[in-house]
Amino acid sequence: MNSLATAAIKSGVLLFLLLTACAYMTLLERRLLGKFQLRYGPNRVGPFGLLQPLADGIKLIFKEDFVPARADLVVYWLAPAISMITALFVYAVIPFGPELYLANVDVGILIVLAASSVGVYGVILGGWSSNNKYSLLGSLRSSAQLISYELALSLAVISVVLTAGSLSLVEIVNAQAGVWFVALQPVAFAIFLIAAVAETNRAPFDLPEAEQELIAGYQTEYGGFKFAMFYIGEYVAIVTMSALVTTLFWGGWQGPWLPGVVWFALKMFAVIFFFVWIRATLPRVRHDQLMAFGWKVLVPLGLLNVMITAVIVVLLQ
Amino acid sequence: MIANAQVRKRGRAMGSVRRYLRQGFAMLKGMAVTFRYLFRPPITVMYPEQKRTAVQPRFKGRHWLTLYEDGMERCVGCELCVIVCPSQAIYVKAAENTPEHQVSKGERYAEDFQINELRCIFCGLCEEACPTGAIVLGREYELAGYTRESMIYTKPMLTEPYPGASGRDPKREV
Numbered sequence: 001m002n003s004l005a006t007a008a009i010k011s012g013v014l015l016f017l018l019l020t021a022c023a024y025m026t027l028l029e030r031r032l033l034g035k036f037q038l039r040y041g042p043n044r045v046g047p048f049g050l051l052q053p054l055a056d057g058i059k060l061i062f063k064e065d066f067v068p069a070r071a072d073l074v075v076y077w078l079a080p081a082i083s084m085i086t087a088l089f090v091y092a093v094i095p096f097g098p099e100l101y102l103a104n105v106d107v108g109i110l111i112v113l114a115a116s117s118v119g120v121y122g123v124i125l126g127g128w129s130s131n132n133k134y135s136l137l138g139s140l141r142s143s144a145q146l147i148s149y150e151l152a153l154s155l156a157v158i159s160v161v162l163t164a165g166s167l168s169l170v171e172i173v174n175a176q177a178g179v180w181f182v183a184l185q186p187v188a189f190a191i192f193l194i195a196a197v198a199e200t201n202r203a204p205f206d207l208p209e210a211e212q213e214l215i216a217g218y219q220t221e222y223g224g225f226k227f228a229m230f231y232i233g234e235y236v237a238i239v240t241m242s243a244l245v246t247t248l249f250w251g252g253w254q255g256p257w258l259p260g261v262v263w264f265a266l267k268m269f270a271v272i273f274f275f276v277w278i279r280a281t282l283p284r285v286r287h288d289q290l291m292a293f294g295w296k297v298l299v300p301l302g303l304l305n306v307m308i309t310a311v312i313v314v315l316l317q
Numbered sequence: 318m319i320a321n322a323q324v325r326k327r328g329r330a331m332g333s334v335r336r337y338l339r340q341g342f343a344m345l346k347g348m349a350v351t352f353r354y355l356f357r358p359p360i361t362v363m364y365p366e367q368k369r370t371a372v373q374p375r376f377k378g379r380h381w382l383t384l385y386e387d388g389m390e391r392c393v394g395c396e397l398c399v400i401v402c403p404s405q406a407i408y409v410k411a412a413e414n415t416p417e418h419q420v421s422k423g424e425r426y427a428e429d430f431q432i433n434e435l436r437c438i439f440c441g442l443c444e445e446a447c448p449t450g451a452i453v454l455g456r457e458y459e460l461a462g463y464t465r466e467s468m469i470y471t472k473p474m475l476t477e478p479y480p481g482a483s484g485r486d487p488k489r490e491v
Contacts (some may be wrong), residue, residue: 032355038360
């Protein structure tokens, strides 16, 4: 009973922190994109626009609860919830500091990958249930992309797991006490980074949401707080990917002088900055280029990397 | 034959590798460009607090009914601006000048002159059509109002408070 209460409180705090972090990530992204484009970005609501996410949230809550005609109601309501819950679920196993994690699961990284795979259902069902061609096209593109790049992502993760000798994220971080895996697994790092951008549907792989072609993709028919849930899911996914890059390749909370949580936050911020930087720079790729790059370059490269890693690990034993 | 095909195939593979490298390098170059832009000051003008120095002299803004140097009204009530206005935003009610009540230098003057600033498209045709150069488009552009009624400018609002107040030379000949 006592441990259950502690877990509940911990989860509550973590949930609050995460949702706040995601809200402020939208602000950070808009401000950074503004700076990249020689603008200011939102700076009117509160000092430096710090209350902008709050204003956006309030606006979204008060919006009309719109449901398109002949939509599949249950699925229509369920999809954003799936998208958001699976995105948040991942944080149960990510270590933020030396002793700061919700759960040390032996198969931590598997849970992360599994949860993000279930998240694809949110996208597909959302696109399907809206009864709208743009939603459906967007969700088709999205699921094709997510499934293709999940493979490359997993291959990159497997090399890390082989190097660390454990599936637990806590153990993986502990294994990086000496050398960060970005130095031992540079190819896996590059593959993971590219696949992470594709997994989160962000520029230059933002085909599922290509405004110029598909209005808004799978979330076209969503408004109000249901839209906000999709949005939260997406931004949580970005923070997740940043946390994973930090955990798997940049030594997690490890670092000199500063406490672990600060190092973790700093590294995560660096990755998020990189995500925004890419978005500000690179134009969208074509769908055939996306597929060809995923299947013909990333997957073979990932397989090769796993093979070489396995041979070296066996030889070193 | 077979050897030849193999060589060609290998050449193509080398070419694609080189192409990928070149494209990757181009991306890095683009990233460097955007990173440099991150440290430039924004070019945004923070509008309500900060304004641009001045609009161009040819800018078409708020209308003025201009005066001669001696304070006489230029408008002679000919209603050419009413005829030419594509959005029918102008209303003129003309009246005869009398020796006791001489308002303009022509036979008639505008007893009432209204412009609906909501209808106006600021094309400047009224200014072009005006034979005496009475109606001009000024440089003020902050014309927002809270009611529709407040956007119908009447003659006292349109007439410049003193000769030359609109920024045009009161001595000019048209």
